Amino acid sequence: MIRLFKIKEKQQELSANSNGKPPGKTQSAGELRLQKDISELNLPNACSISFPNGQDDLMNFEVTIRPDEGYYSGGMFTFTFQISSVYPHDAPKVKCKAKVYHPNIDLDGNVCLNILREDWNPILNINTIIYGLYHLFTEPNHEDPLNAKAAKVLRDNPKLFAFNVKRTMAGGYMGQTLFTRCR
Amino acid sequence: MVESRISSSSRSRDLDKLLLRPGNLVGPTFEPGTQLRDDLQEYARILVVGAGGLGCELLKDLALSGFRNLEVIDMDRIEVSNLNRQFLFRLEDVGQPKAEVAAKRVMERVSGVNIVPHFCRIEEKELEFYSEFSIIVLGLDSVEARSYINAVACGFLEYDSNDEPVEETVKPMVDGGTEGFKGHARVILPGMTPCFECTIWLFPPQVKFPLCTLAETPRTAAHCIEYAHLIKWDEVHSGKSFDPDNPEHMQWVYLEAAKRAQLFGIPGVTYSLTQGVVKNIIPAIASTNAIISAACALETLKIASGCSKTLSNYLTYNGVEGLHTKVTEFVKDKDCLVCGPGIFIELETSVTLKMFIDQLEDHPKLLMSGASVRVGGKNLYMAAPPLLEEMTRSNLGLPLFELMDKSPTGVVHVTGTAGKGDKRQSCLRKLRVAFKAVGIADTDMAGGA
Incomplete structure (x- = not known):
């Protein structure tokens, strides 16, 4: 099928006059698709993105959300995004950098957002995820708790929940936990 | 005639039946004979x-x-x-x-x-x-x-x-x-x-359980294992990342998973299941x-x-x-970014990145506006978001030839809005760029003359 020995001759030829292309970096399909996602970002005003490793590393970036309504209004929350080389086959890995009092985000920064795990689908994109995260702050949800204590307070005593959110966003201890200042 | 050369005691007896005899189902370039056998071994x-x-x-x-x-x-x-x-x-x-x-x-x-x-x-x-x-x-x-x-x-x-x-x-x-x-x-x-x-x-995509199920309402042994692996590990080992190939790490996850399974009365957590779930292994x-x-x-x-x-x-x-x-028999994706031909574009070495981007708007196969351009792992220009646009804007005035390290040919990926009328949509395209009059690789000229 393949003319093996013609290939052999050709290879010898090529290495002889070494007129081949300069060996560039191999680009993963994930990087290419991500370039598209990033260039099409259409973020809500409350969200911004930054690239700590510069313009050529889009696979690791940070998104900062400043909710303008709801319990978390006035706060500022940064998430790290890690994109796999087989994106969008695999979902991005997203973590919250700060320690935050939130029913759907645990104290280690894990986020319970369906499209990051069980409902991830290659037709979704970075924009959808950022909107999803933003939504978590405007409408925290006590039905899918990662921080069960916070979820219980939100369900049983929304006023206390609002107070706890304000208090933890200012930084300092609540119980045993030191929260990061997020303002 | 050929048959007589096949020695029944030869080590390559079985192989010879394939390589020394002609056939009806052979590939178009097949030339049976001992030469082929020897060449295969050598080359x-x-x-x-x-x-x-x-x-x-x-x-x-x-x-x-x-x-x-x-x-x-x-x-x-x-x-x-x-x-x-x-x-x-x-x-x-x-x-x-x-x-x-x-x-x-x-x-x-x-x-x-x-x-x-x-x-x-x-x-x-x-x-x-x-x-x-x-x-x-x-x-x-x-x-x-x-x-x-x-x-x-x-x-x-x-x-x-x-x-x-x-x-x-x-x-x-x-x-x-x-x-x-x-x-x-x-x-x-x-x-x-x-x-x-x-x-x-x-x-198929990997099966991933919702984190909140793992944290609050585990129902299966796999839920307990993923809880230990994804949530408990970080809680206890702040900053130290889990290494699936480290037996101590795996043992720790197994023990934590077993504890949790006991707490919720769930049977079936074993060390090998733990390995299976964490490393996504199906018994070989x-x-x-x-x-x-x-x-x-x-x-x-x-x-x-x-x-x-x-x-x-x-x-x-x-x-x-x-x-x-x-x-x-699966079929190729003709627009595949990895194996597809891409769209061929020939340019003068003096063309700047800005001129190149403008040309894409008029290119009949592209009609792409607002393009972002990437070459060999470098983002030469990103039309959005504003932060990246600003970081890459200074490239616009430079000749593309220089931005591509003066390589006579190269692959460029562009994303932007393309197509006509109602069919305009955002897309990502591969382009094969060749520069005029700089000893273009002969392969690009083949058949063109």
Whole structure:
């Protein structure tokens, strides 16, 4: 099928006059698709993105959300995004950098957002995820708790929940936990 | 006449039946004879990627199929749990690099074969390393590694001015894969048959449980294991990342999972299930590996010798109940970013990045506005978001030729809004750029004169 020995001759030829292309970096399909996602970002005003490793590393970036309504209004929350080389086959890995009092985000920064795990689908994109995260702050949800204590307070005593959110966003201890200042 | 040269006692007796006789099902370039057999031994260089369950089988099969120049690359060391099926390894080899031991064992048993082992990650090798081989055979267990090798092999592919693949640049791949009683073998001739990326949807997405289920309402043993692995680990080991290949880490996750299972009254957490869930492993079956490897080795021999038409192009094997095997001919994605020809554009060396982007708007095959441009891992211009636009804006006035390191030809990826009227939509396209009057590689001119 393949003319093996013609290939052999050709290879010898090529290495002889070494007129081949300069060996560039191999680009993963994930990087290419991500370039598209990033260039099409259409973020809500409350969200911004930054690239700590510069313009050529889009696979690791940070998104900062400043909710303008709801319990978390006035706060500022940064998430790290890690994109796999087989994106969008695999979902991005997203973590919250700060320690935050939130029913759907645990104290280690894990986020319970369906499209990051069980409902991830290659037709979704970075924009959808950022909107999803933003939504978590405007409408925290006590039905899918990662921080069960916070979820219980939100369900049983929304006023206390609002107070706890304000208090933890200012930084300092609540119980045993030191929260990061997020303002 | 030819028959008389086949000695029944010859070591290559069985191979000779394929290589010394003409046939009706042979490939178009097949020239039977002892010359072919000798040339295969002397010139064919085969790389086996992976020296695990499939890799061990592949090395043995290829060596016994008459190939003499084999190389194998694998980053792993031998573990006790490998020994049931990775038959080249013995208990005393535990801890040794798989590639080295596998190469040594096959060379001991099959005289005349030379196998060069490479104990490293596939990404550590230069592209030249991969270009040396006639055929690359994959015995891998991950989508990531396949995708990487596929991108490397497709990177060697060149197209002529009629968008036809240049035969000499086609780097054939034979890909095997197994999962329990199921497996596949496929032949990838970049530019001619679908590449790995054209059909990546064939791989089902990993099953992922919602984190809140793991944290609050575990129902299965797997939920308990994933809780220990994904949530509890971070809680206890702040900052230290979990290493699935570290037995101590795995043991810790197993014990935590068992505690949690007890708390919720869930049965079934075992150490091997823990490994299975965390590493996404399905128990490997030695015979599945043997069958898939045999299919791959045969396809390799067919590609190299032309003694038969190759598999076209994807064989699935299922031995779960009875036995089912089927060959499906998948089709190429003509716009594949990895193996497709892309759109050919010829430019003056003086064209700036800005002029290039403007040209894309008028290009009949593109009609792309607001393009972002990427070359070889560098973002030359990003139209959005504003932060990246600002960081890349200064490139707009520079000649593209210089931004591409004065390479006479190159591949450029552009994204933007393309198409006409109602059909305008955002898209990502591959372009083949050639600069005029700078000794353009002869392949791009082939057939053009």
